[in-house]
Amino acid sequence: MTTPLNTLIIGGGLSGLTCGIALAKTGRRVAIVSSSTSSLQLNGGAMELLGSVDGKEVTHPLEAIVSLPPEHPYQKVGVDRCGTLAVEAKQLLADTGIYTTGTVEQNHWRITPLGVTKPAWLSLRGMATSDAPDRLPWKHVTLLNLQGFVDFPIQFVAHNLSQLGCEVTVRDIFVESLCQPRRNASEMRAANLARTLGTGSKLRQLAEAINQSTTNNEVVLLPAIAGLEDDYPVTLLRRLVNAPLHFLATMPPSVPGTRMAMMLRHYFKMLGGTYLAGDTACRAEVAENHITGIYTAKTPDKAQIAKHYVLATGSLMSLGLVATAEGITEPLFELDVDAPIEREQWSHYGLLGDQPFMHFGVRTDATLHGIKDGKSIDNLHVIGSILAGHNPLTMSDSTGVDLLTALAVAHEIIEK
Ligand SMILES: Cc1cc2nc3c(=O)[nH]c(=O)nc-3n(C[C@H](O)[C@H](O)[C@H](O)COP(=O)(O)OP(=O)(O)OC[C@H]3O[C@@H](n4cnc5c(N)ncnc54)[C@H](O)[C@@H]3O)c2cc1C
Numbered sequence: 240m241t242t243p244l245n246t247l248i249i250g251g252g253l254s255g256l257t258c259g260i261a262l263a264k265t266g267r268r269v270a271i272v273s274s275s276t277s278s279l280q281l282n283g284g285a286m287e288l289l290g291s292v293d294g295k296e297v298t299h300p301l302e303a304i305v306s307l308p309p310e311h312p313y314q315k316v317g318v319d320r321c322g323t324l325a326v327e328a329k330q331l332l333a334d335t336g337i338y339t340t341g342t343v344e345q346n347h348w349r350i351t352p353l354g355v356t357k358p359a360w361l362s363l364r365g366m367a368t369s370d371a372p373d374r375l376p377w378k379h380v381t382l383l384n385l386q387g388f389v390d391f392p393i394q395f396v397a398h399n400l401s402q403l404g405c406e407v408t409v410r411d412i413f414v415e416s417l418c419q420p421r422r423n424a425s426e427m428r429a430a431n432l433a434r435t436l437g438t439g440s441k442l443r444q445l446a447e448a449i450n451q452s453t454t455n456n457e458v459v460l461l462p463a464i465a466g467l468e469d470d471y472p473v474t475l476l477r478r479l480v481n482a483p484l485h486f487l488a489t490m491p492p493s494v495p496g497t498r499m500a501m502m503l504r505h506y507f508k509m510l511g512g513t514y515l516a517g518d519t520a521c522r523a524e525v526a527e528n529h530i531t532g533i534y535t536a537k538t539p540d541k542a543q544i545a546k547h548y549v550l551a552t553g554s555l556m557s558l559g560l561v562a563t564a565e566g567i568t569e570p571l572f573e574l575d576v577d578a579p580i581e582r583e584q585w586s587h588y589g590l591l592g593d594q595p596f597m598h599f600g601v602r603t604d605a606t607l608h609g610i611k612d613g614k615s616i617d618n619l620h621v622i623g624s625i626l627a628g629h630n631p632l633t634m635s636d637s638t639g640v641d642l643l644t645a646l647a648v649a650h651e652i653i654e655k
Contacts, residue, residue, distance in 0.1 A: 243268070243544065243545070243546070244268050244269070244270055244543070244544065244545035244546070245262065245267040245268045245269060245545060245546050245547065245652070246258075246259075246262055246267060246268075246269045246270075246545055246546065246547040246548070246549060246652055247269075247270050247271075247272065247533060247543055247545035247547075247548050247549070248269065248270070248271045248272070248548075248549040248551055249271075249272055249273075249520045249533070249548070249549065249550050249551060249552055249571065250271070250272075250273055250277075250550065250551035250552040250553060250557070250559065250623070250625075251271045251272070251273030251277060251504065251514060251516070251551075252273075252277030252278055252279055252500075252551060252553055252557065252623065252624075252641070253277065253278075253279050253282075253499075253500075253503070253623065253638060253641045253642065253645075254551040254622045254623025254624070254641040254642070254644065254645040255271050255273065255549070255551035255622070255623070255645070256271065256500075256503040256504060256507055257328070257331065257503070257641065257642055257645035257646065257649075258549055258551065258622055258645035258646070258648055258649045259271050259507050259512050260331060260335070260503065260506060260507050260510060260512070261331065261645065261646055261649035261650075261653075262649050262652060262653065263507060263510035263511055263512040264510055265653055266511075267652070267653070268511075269507075269512045269513070270512070270513040270514075270515060270543070270545070271507065271512065271513070271514050271515065272515040272518050272519070272520050272533075272535055272543070273514070273515065273516055273517075273518070274517070274518070274519040274558070275517070275557075276500070277500060277553065277557065278553060278556060278557060278624070279496050279497070279499055279500040279503075280491065280492045280493065280496050280497050280500055281491035281492065281493060281496055282493060282495070282496035282499065282638070283349070283351065283352060283463075283488030283489075283491075283493050283495065283496065284349075284362060284363040284366045284463060284486070284488055284493065284495030284496065284499075285349035285357075285359040285361065285362045285363070285366065285368075285488070286339070286341075286359065286360050286361040286362075286638035286639065286642070287357075287358065287359055287360055287631075287635040287636060287637055287638050287639055288300040288325060288343065288346070288360035288636065288638075288639035289303050289304055289307075289313075289360075289634060289635065289636045289639060290346060290357065290358030290359070290634065290635025290636070291358065291633060291634055291635050292306060292307070292634065294633075296358055296372060297346060297358060298345060298346055298358075299344065299345055299346075300343065300346060300360065300639075301321060301322050301325075301343060301344065304318055304321050305318055308628070310627065310628035311628045311629055311636075312607070312626050312628055312629055312640045312643070312644050313629075313636075313639075313640070313643065315603065315605055315606070315607055315628075315644075315647075316607075316643050316644060316647040317647075320647065321343075321643060322343055324642075324643045324646045324647060325343040325360070325639070325642075325643065326343060327646055328642040328643065328646060329343075329361060331646070332361070332499075334506070335502050335503055335506040336469060336470070336502050336506070337363065337470075337498075337499055337502055337503070338363070338364040338470065339361035339362060339363055339364060340361070340362050340364060340366075340368065341359060341360050341361040341362055341368075342360075343360065346358040346359060346360060347359055347362065347368050347369065347370055348368060348369045348370070348371065348372050349362050349366065349368055349488070350366075350367050350368070350369070350400075350487055350488065351488060352390075352391070352392075352396075352487070352488045352489055352490050352491075353392065353395060353396065353399060354395065354396035354397070354398070354399030354400045354487075355399050356369055356372045356373070356403070357635060358372070358635055359635075360638075360639060363470070363495050363498075363499070364470065364473070365470070365473045365474075365477060365484075365485065365486050366463070366485065366486050366487075366488070366495065367460055367485035367486060367487050369403075373403065373404075374403050374404045374405075375400065375403045375404065375405040377405055377458045378404075378405065378406060379405065379406040379407075379408070379457070379458070380400065380405055380406075380407055380408070380457075380458045380459070380460050381407075381408045381409075381410055381453050381457045381458070381459050381460070381482075382396065382397055382400070382407050382408065382409045382410070382460050382487075383409075383410055383411075383412050383449065383452075383453075383459060383460065383461045383462075384409055384410065384411045384412070385411075385412060385414070385417065385427070385432070385462070385464070386411055386412075386413055387427045388427050388429075388432075388462065388464075389427050389428060390427075390428055390429045390462065390489040390490045391429075391462045391487070391489050391490065392490075393409060394409070396487065397409050400460075410452050410453070412445075412448045412449060412452050413448065414441075414444055414445050414448045415444065416435075416440065416441040416444045416445070417432060417435060417436070417441065417445070428492075429462060429463060429464050429489040429490075429492070429493065429494045430467060430492050430494055430497060432464040433464050433465055433466060433467040433472070433494045434467055436464065436465055436472060437472070438471055438472050438475060442465065442472055442475060442476060442479075443479060445476065446476055446479035446480050449461070449480050449482075449484070450479075450480060450481050450482075453480075453481075453482050454482065455481045455482055456482065457482045458482065458483050458485070459480065459482045459483065459484045459485070460484075460485055460486070460487050461484060461485075461486055461487070462486070462487055462489045463486040463487060463488055463489055463493065463494045463495050464489070464494060465486075465494070466494060466495070466498050467494055467497055467498055467501070468498065468501050468502075469498065469501075469502060470498065473486070515535070515537075518535045518536055518537045518538075519535060519536045520533050520534070520535050520543075520571055521534060521535060521536050521539075521571070522534040522539075522571075523571055523572050524542065525572065525611065525616065528611070528614050528615065528616050528617055529616065529617055529618055530548050530572075530616060530618055530619055531544070532544050533545075533548065533571075546618065547618050547619075547620070547652050547655075548618055548619045548620070549619070549620045549621075549622060549648060549652075550569075550571070550572070550574075550601070550609060550619060550620070550621045550622070550625065551621075551622050551623045551625070551645070552571070552625055553623065553624050553625055554599070554600070554624045554625055555567075555596060555599070557624075558570070559601075559624070559625040560576065560578075560599060560600070560601070560625060562585070565580075566578065566579075566580045567585070567596075567599050569601050569625070572609060572611060572616070572619065573611060574601045574602070574609045574610060574611050574616075574621070575601070575602040575610045575611060575612070575613065576599065576600070576601055576602065576627070577598070577599060577600055577601070577602050577627035577628070578596075578598075578599040578600075579595070585599075593630070593632065593633045594632070597630050597631065597632045597633070598627070598630050599627070600624075600625055600626045600627030600628065600629070601621050601625050601626060601627055602627050603620075603621050603626065603627070606620075606651060607620050607621055607622065607626075607644060607647065607648055607651075608620055608621070609621045620648040620651070620652070621644075622641070622644040622645045622648050623640065623641040623644060623645065624637060624640065624641060626640060626644060
């Protein structure tokens with residue numbers, strides 16, 4: 240007879256996988272059901288804890304967290320615990336094989352795919368970063384351009400980097416072994432190149448081409464096109480290239496983001512977790528504020544039963560929330576959602592401004608239990624970007640919320 244599930248997690252993005260790993264590490268029997276790819280594949284290789292409050296950039300996130308409103312997920316996790324949970328998150332990533340630079344005490348600045356700086360908490364090892372928002376750590380860099388590459392607006396990036404007080408030389412490199420994806424112009428994408436490069440002769444040819452077009456003492460920046468499944472190709476390329484080499488985030492889908500997703504999933508399975516990919520939780524049985532079973536698209540007649548359930552289905556983009564004629568809803572449990580009913584209030588014309596829909600999310604009680612018709616569901620926790628009370632765009636708090644709420648909920652389940 241198989242042991243009953245301790246926890247069923249719905250959604251296998253950053254938050255679901257982190258919670259799953261933390262639980263599986265303690266021997267709990269955990270399953271994750273996940274419909275599709277997650278937003279991690281769009282992540283440029285950096286994680287944010289808190290980058291901005293009331294329009295002001297934050298340097299010391301733990302100090303700024305204290306001033307957040309009570310509905311912010313960090314307040315629910317406990318302001319005093321945020322530092323410890325952040326350290327634990329960095330360690331969990333390292334256990335997974337995802338090595339990062341950066342500390343919880345002080346933000347650094349990541350470089351976006353457009354070549355501008357944004358505050359960050361952790362950056363994947365090898366990514367180009369700065370310790371200040373308005374300058375780069377180098378006086379001169381060589382920016383490498385792969386002919387025909389479509390995921391990197393090279394002139395735009397070069398211009399923006401030069402605005403940060405850095406002299407930028409753009410150099411084209413041509414690598415015979417990377418010609419295969421070039422047969423079709425739309426195939427010169429970061430993920431295709433990473434797949435083609437692998438760790439063998441093609442990666443060595445790329446290193447040789449870089450060495451031939453640069454000198455030893457130049458700092459070289461290359462779009463992040465190495466290491467789709469793990470970071471060995473990143474380490475190897477940096478070893479083979481004579482000059483200091485750093486990677487720049489590309490337009491999504493992103494190689495570092497995909498790598499994180501694959502490594503987390505691999506580690507979760509290695510710990511004994513069950514990952515039900517390509518399946519969707521589509522119906523829930525709830526009785527007296529208690530979940531008794533979940534039905535998925537692939538098992539519509541057999542309930543998945545667990546002691547605890549965790550909702551980690553992401554926001555509007557991942558269909559954790561959906562916009563219907565009736566309003567913004569959470570489709571699986573019909574949880575209470577923090578969003579106005581009137582459609583005109585969902586967005587406004589300032590395309591790049593603080594869009595109202597970025598605030599929408601599911602309401603939770605003080606311990607992150609989902610709320611339905613005003614009452615907490617006692618065996619359902621909610622984690623990650625589906626939560627109300629934070630704003631990834633204006634506060635740069637997205638991945639911090641994902642990781643810290645996932646760990647806080649895992650601890651609560653473990654202690655029960
Ligand atoms: C374009 C873009 C770029 C970003 N770049 C950065 C960055 O550089 N740095 C940073 O810190 N943050 C970044 N973020 C934010 C960060 O990536 C997200 O906060 C994070 O990935 C969200 O994780 P999550 O687990 O909450 O949800 P998601 O990653 O959205 O995962 C939710 C999962 O649940 C699944 N799902 C949904 N409904 C169901 C269902 N009913 N049954 C089963 N499965 C279901 C979905 O298919 C999905 O796989 C970016 C986000 C976007 C959109």
